[in-house]
Amino acid sequence: MAEALTLLLLPGMLLCGLLIHTVIQREAEVKLRKRPNFIVILADDIGWGDLDVNNPEGRTNSTPYLNLMARQGLRLTDFHSPASTCSPSRAAILTGRYGLRNGVTHNFGVNSVAGLPLSEVTLSELLQKAGYYTAMIGKWHLGHNGPYGPTSRGFDYYLGIPYSNDMGCTDAPGYNLPPCLPCGSPGPQVIRSGSNMLRRSVHGGCYSKVGLPLIENSSIVEQPLDLWTLTEQYKSAAQRIIRDARARGQPFLLYIALAHMHVPLAPPPAPVALLPAQYPRDGAYAASLQEMDALVGAVQAASDDTDKDNTLIWFTGDNGPWEEKCQYAGSVGPFTGRWQNDQGGGSAKQTTWEGGHRVPTVVYWPGRIPANTTSSALLRHADFPHVPRLIKLPQIPLGMDIFPTLLSLAGVATPSDRSYDGIDATSVLLHQEHRGHEFLLHPNSGAAGTYGDLQTARVGKHKAFYITGGAQRCRGGTGQQQLHDPPLIFDLERDEAEERPLQVDTPEYQEAARRIARRREELLWDIATDKSVSTADYQADQSAAPCCDRRQAVCRCPTPL
Ligand SMILES: *[C@@H]1O[C@H](CO)[C@@H](O)[C@H](O)[C@H]1NC(C)=O
Ligand SMILES: *[C@@H]1O[C@H](CO)[C@@H](O)[C@H](O)[C@H]1NC(C)=O
Numbered sequence: 001m002a003e004a005l006t007l008l009l010l011p012g013m014l015l016c017g018l019l020i021h022t023v024i025q026r027e028a029e030v031k032l033r034k035r036p037n038f039i040v041i042l043a044d045d046i047g048w049g050d051l052d053v054n055n056p057e058g059r060t061n062s063t064p065y066l067n068l069m070a071r072q073g074l075r076l077t078d079f080h081s082p083a084s085t086c087s088p089s090r091a092a093i094l095t096g097r098y099g100l101r102n103g104v105t106h107n108f109g110v111n112s113v114a115g116l117p118l119s120e121v122t123l124s125e126l127l128q129k130a131g132y133y134t135a136m137i138g139k140w141h142l143g144h145n146g147p148y149g150p151t152s153r154g155f156d157y158y159l160g161i162p163y164s165n166d167m168g169c170t171d172a173p174g175y176n177l178p179p180c181l182p183c184g185s186p187g188p189q190v191i192r193s194g195s196n197m198l199r200r201s202v203h204g205g206c207y208s209k210v211g212l213p214l215i216e217n218s219s220i221v222e223q224p225l226d227l228w229t230l231t232e233q234y235k236s237a238a239q240r241i242i243r244d245a246r247a248r249g250q251p252f253l254l255y256i257a258l259a260h261m262h263v264p265l266a267p268p269p270a271p272v273a274l275l276p277a278q279y280p281r282d283g284a285y286a287a288s289l290q291e292m293d294a295l296v297g298a299v300q301a302a303s304d305d306t307d308k309d310n311t312l313i314w315f316t317g318d319n320g321p322w323e324e325k326c327q328y329a330g331s332v333g334p335f336t337g338r339w340q341n342d343q344g345g346g347s348a349k350q351t352t353w354e355g356g357h358r359v360p361t362v363v364y365w366p367g368r369i370p371a372n373t374t375s376s377a378l379l380r381h382a383d384f385p386h387v388p389r390l391i392k393l394p395q396i397p398l399g400m401d402i403f404p405t406l407l408s409l410a411g412v413a414t415p416s417d418r419s420y421d422g423i424d425a426t427s428v429l430l431h432q433e434h435r436g437h438e439f440l441l442h443p444n445s446g447a448a449g450t451y452g453d454l455q456t457a458r459v460g461k462h463k464a465f466y467i468t469g470g471a472q473r474c475r476g477g478t479g480q481q482q483l484h485d486p487p488l489i490f491d492l493e494r495d496e497a498e499e500r501p502l503q504v505d506t507p508e509y510q511e512a513a514r515r516i517a518r519r520r521e522e523l524l525w526d527i528a529t530d531k532s533v534s535t536a537d538y539q540a541d542q543s544a545a546p547c548c549d550r551r552q553a554v555c556r557c558p559t560p561l
Contacts, residue, residue, distance in 0.1 A: 035132075035251040036365075037311040038406050039242075039303060041296055042093070042255070043360075044086070044139060044164070044262040045349060047321040049333025050289055051360035058331060062289040065297030066315065066362060073313075073364035074429060075374045081319050082399045082421075084349055084356035085445040086141050086164060089318040089399060090257065094122045094142070094153075096403030096414070096422035099443055100527050103536035105451040108143055110167050113544045115143010116153065117534035121415055123403045124154030124253060130412045133250045135241045137234050138257035139164065144215070145544055151217050155255075159216050159237045161225065162546055165262045168211035168224065169554060210264065211554035213546045223548040223557050227266035230259055235295055239302045246306040251410070256299065260292035261321070263328050267291060285328055300364070309367045312409065314402060317359030319445075320348040324472040332358075338499035339468075339488070345479015346471035350446025352456035353498055356471075357442055359399075369429055396437045396458070401425040418532035439519040446471050457520045461493040462512035489513060 049055035052063045053070045054077065082092030083099060091104035094116070099105040103117045116122070124134045135157040136150045143149070144162035151158050214222040214233075238256060245252035259266075267287035296315060303311045321330035323346040332355030337347020347353035363369055400422030407414055408424045423437065444455035444467060455467045464487035469479035488501040489512050502509040527533065547555035 034310055035410050037242075037245070037252050037254075037303070037307055038127075038409075039254045039256065039299060039311060039313045040093075040402060040406075041299065041313065041315045042090070042138075042257045043260055043292060043315070043317045044258055045319065045322045045330065046261050046292075046317040046360060047330025047332050047348070048335055048355070048358045048360050049331030050261070050321075051362075054360055055331060055333045058333070060286050060289070062286050063293040065293045065300065066360075069296070069300060069313070069315065069364045070362045070374075072366065072371045073362055073373075074369050076361040076363065076397055077374060079316060079359060079361035079397050080399065080440060080442070081317060081357045081359045083443055083445040084319045084351055086139070086318055088443065088445045090141055091116050091120075092421070093318075093399045093402055094124065095120045096123070096400050096420045097418070098400070098421045098441065098527070099445070099451075100454075101419065101421070101530060101533050103534035104142070105443065105536070106445055106538075108141060108163065108538070109540055110163065110545045111540040111542055112143060113145060113539045113541050114537035115145070115148030117536050118147060119532075119534045121418070122154045123406060124150075124255065126154070126407060126412055126415075127253045127410060128154045128156065130410060131251070132410070133241075133245045133248070133252040134255075135252065136160065136255045136257070137237050137241075138255075139259060139262075140257065144546055149215075149218050157217065157241065159233070160214070160257065161212050161230075161259065162215060163212075165210065165212070165227065165259050165264055168213075213548065213555070215546065220546060220548050220557065223546075224554045227259070227264065228268075230266070231291055231295055234258070235298050238299050242299075242302045242306055253406070257318075258292060258295070260288055260295070261285070261330055263322065263325050265328055285330065289330075304366075312363065312365040312368070312406075314361075314363050316361040316399060316402075318399075319350075320356045320359065322350075323348040323355075323474050326474040329474070334496050336497045338497045339490075339501065340479055340498075341473065342499075343469070343479055343482075344473070344477045345469050346473040346476070347498075348471070350471040352442035352444065352465070354492070354496065356446075361397075363429055365429070370432070373432065396440050397425055397428060398422060398437055398440065405429065419526065419530050439516075439523070441520070441523060444470075454520060454524065457516050458492075459512070459516050459519055461491055462489055462516060463492055463498070464489045464513065464516045486513060487516075489516070 049058055050063065051066055052058065052061060053067045053075060081089045083089040085107055087107040088099040088104050091102050092098055095102045102120050108115055128134045134155045136155045138160040140150050140160060141163045209224040209226050212223065212225045213220040214225045234256065238254065241252065241254055265284050265288040267284050268291055300313060303313060320332060323329050332348055335354035335358055337351065337353030337355050340347040340351065340353055348355035350356065403422045404414055404420060404424040405426055408426050414420060438459060440458040441454050442456040444451060444453045453467070456463060456465050465484055466487050467481060467483055468488065469481040472478045486504055489509055490498045490501055548557035549555055
């Protein structure tokens with residue numbers, strides 16, 4: 001049976017180690033060792049196929065640093081973000097709980113008054129209390145007012161933008177095609193020449209600015225923001241945080257939520273002053289991907305230079321690529337969601353097709369996580385001849401596992417007053433043990449009206465859809481939302497593209513439907529009777545928008561003299 005525990009090429013020594021390795025020993029291990037540092041890097045809207053090692057046929061050669069990190073660590077090919085859009089995914093990662101429990105079922109806006117409910121306990125709060133230095137760089141998107149900002153939610157330090165790149169107007173309707181008017185600006189920086197628009201100044205020009213605030217701790221330090229400088233600012237902040245924490249001898253959590261690969265992209269300028277729209281096809285995206293990869297490489301290098309053997313780096317994504325952005329969206333690899341495409345409609349970000357939540361994931365910890373390992377519930381070893389050891393695991397790891405796993409590695413107990421959906425994946429990472437989720441729920445985070453609902457559920461290789469449709473395709477329509485009773489069920493092992501649902505009258509369908517329905521009912525009952533469920537306040541008010549100076553167009557900060 002395909003779902004049976006299957007071990008491929010597991011070295012005998014490791015197997016022996018598994019048998020004698022008890023929980024007690026592990027706890028003793030944590031006490032004896034120095035407490036580890038954690039770097040969690042969350043890319044935005046990245047595609048599973050954007051990682052070269054996931055998609056050898058893609059041949060873009062855009063991720064050399066991540067390829068190397070995968071070779072030196074563990075690549076999880078069947079790893080899933082907890083939701084298919086930004087805020088719900090981030091809330092679930094930081095709380096270890098589904099949106100149905102933590103209250104965050106869809107995105108917060110520029111005018112959102114509140115954010116992640118204050119009744120929720122974050123990973124950063126728990127590690128901070130345990131003596132960790134906690135810093136965050138990048139996109140927060142869990143509420144930006146008063147007690148909802150990162151420095152009130154357990155982070156000692158914060159540098160970043162409060163929500164997505166495209167949630168501020170831009171000075172020129174650029175390659176991102178944001179649906180907003182040009183910002184008021186000191187003067188036109190974009191000139192027309194024949195049919196082409198040329199940027200007058202490559203760096204610092206008005207063109208690259210977006211009406212977003214850059215926030216340090218809880219103050220706006222730049223607005224509008226020059227996206228071209230952001231990578232460098234994030235990089236030097238990360239290097240400084242890693243270095244300083246090491247100098248103090250304090251363990252740290254560094255959570256980096258990258259602006260990459262969300263539009264508007266700000267790829268490094270081409271040699272001639274071309275508009276990014278004039279990059280070769282996919283050039284702007286590939287150039288941004290390379291820039292992101294180099295940033296990850298710089299963070300890894302800073303960590304390797306300081307406390308290499310004591311730092312775990314976990315790279316993953318918040319959701320799949322934003323398909324409607326066409327050439328400015330990433331690649332889903334083989335997870336194309338064909339059934340949905342055939343019906344019209346997109347099958348990546350905002351959807352529960354594999355392209356919406358299966359995210360590229362690499363976990364790196366020299367000396368602790370064996371190098372050159374890949375774990376997958378589904379992929380065959382033959383797909384990866386260049387990877388010497390592929391360990392086939394039936395477990396399906398999930399973004400929410402980051403919370404209990406890091407706490408466990410730090411020797412910090414999870415609060416016992418609430419239920420968690422993430423599970424401790426320490427043994428999966430360090431010992432290739434076969435523990436994990438047999439059951440996955442993919443909440444709807446794209447289609448209004450049913451936010452947070454259990455749209456799709458998976459047991460092993462079988463995945464059932466109760467609702468389909470609702471996201472826009474590149475230059476295509478938005479698939480009509482359809483309810484399915486009985487659900488559509490796909491076999492991900494035979495049909496990773498989710499093209500042909502199983503015939504309802506087959507024994508395979510009947511058996512899978514029974515198992516999925518039972519697990520789904522159990523989870524729904526557990527959530528319905530969970531006394532620790534929070535409700536998020538999605539109220540909006542214009543005065544809630546972060547603004548440097550309301551009298552100025554796009555809230556411009558005073559220009560330093
Ligand atoms: C943010 O906090 C750090 C200390 O953690 C401090 O050095 C820095 O000046 C603060 N920045 C702002 C803009 O307040
Ligand atoms: C991983 O495997 C590759 C290819 O087989 C090999 O070149 C490399 O040295 C291995 N790396 C480690 C750290 O074992």
